[in-house]
Amino acid sequence: MDKLQADLLRGLWYVACPDREIKKGAMTGKKLMGELVLLGRDENGKVFALRDICPHRGIPLRHGWFDGKHVQCCYHGWKFDTDGTCVDIPSTHEYQTIDYSRITCGAYPAIEQQGLIWVYFAANGEKPEDGRQPHPPMLPDFAVDSAPTVDIMQPFVCSVDHAALGLMDPTHAAFVHTSWWFKKNATKLRAKEKQFEPADLGWAMVRHTLPPQNIAYKVLGDDVTTEIRYALPGLRIEHIKGSKHSVVGLTTITPVTPDETEVRQLFWTTMDWVKPLKPLVKHLMNVFLNQDREVVIQQREGLEFNPKLMLINDADTQGRWWMQLKREWDKSQAENRPFENPVQAKTLRWMS
Ligand code: FES
Ligand SMILES: [Fe+2]
16 A cells, blocks of 8 residues: 555546536536546536546646537637537638547546436446446435535545545544544543444445434434445445434545545435534534544655554454455456455454
């Protein structure tokens, strides 16, 4: 594992942004997976993603114009439709014949579901139609057109590997997430024991009952249970379910470059009364996520020296699984065979 840069997995769907960020008839440029991506929404409301580099002279297309149908480059006015095919070159003289349809800026498969825009980054030579991950994961209990109640994003100056290791690290919370409203300090560590099992492209902390006396869970009804799943290419899905309500929390880590990451936290809920509390909830989520963001800034200073690092049992077992999953994903792709989940069912114990 390189200390500063991560190997970025391909053949997978990545979260680009919440869908409300791309308005009808608008486009915006974003760096994702180390590539320039142009995201847009056409006049009919359909989302698209293009390679944000004009095939003529390389200028990003986001500097040009979009009329809801065609993207026009700002340099010489070449026009592209939303699947990336060139449809017009204004300098073409009536005596010239150019087959525009043979010119393309390149496109990425893009899907809008559950309030998120997902973009597929194909493996080298892979055709989108026989992609390794056919579609992005659907979150349980919420319709395809549902939107997250709250979502936040913070840029992390670290690779997806360190963002992921932090995300699935059960023992840093007592030291990092100390606030007057959460945990004050790390003096009272308690023994934890949880069951884990392999799940789609990752693993799950097996569904278990949450303490019924906890008022925060009581609002969900009786028999409140939770399951936490981790999946490639960097998703944590927590599904809390009671007899009356459900909450799904999603954390996504999307590589901007091999050493910069966008971390998003979102949640969906069936409890409408949460909506007026949005500003407060958002603030608390930002405080919490910022604690993780500040740690990776401090960590980077040490990582610049390329130190030898350790993953210990059982606290870092999930971190180990993450690295094994990544290796197997790349290996199975290189060997052109199906992915075999390397995670075995296991009970993990730690103090936190
Ligand atoms: S660089 Fe885009 S049209 Fe010339
Ligand atoms: Fe954290």
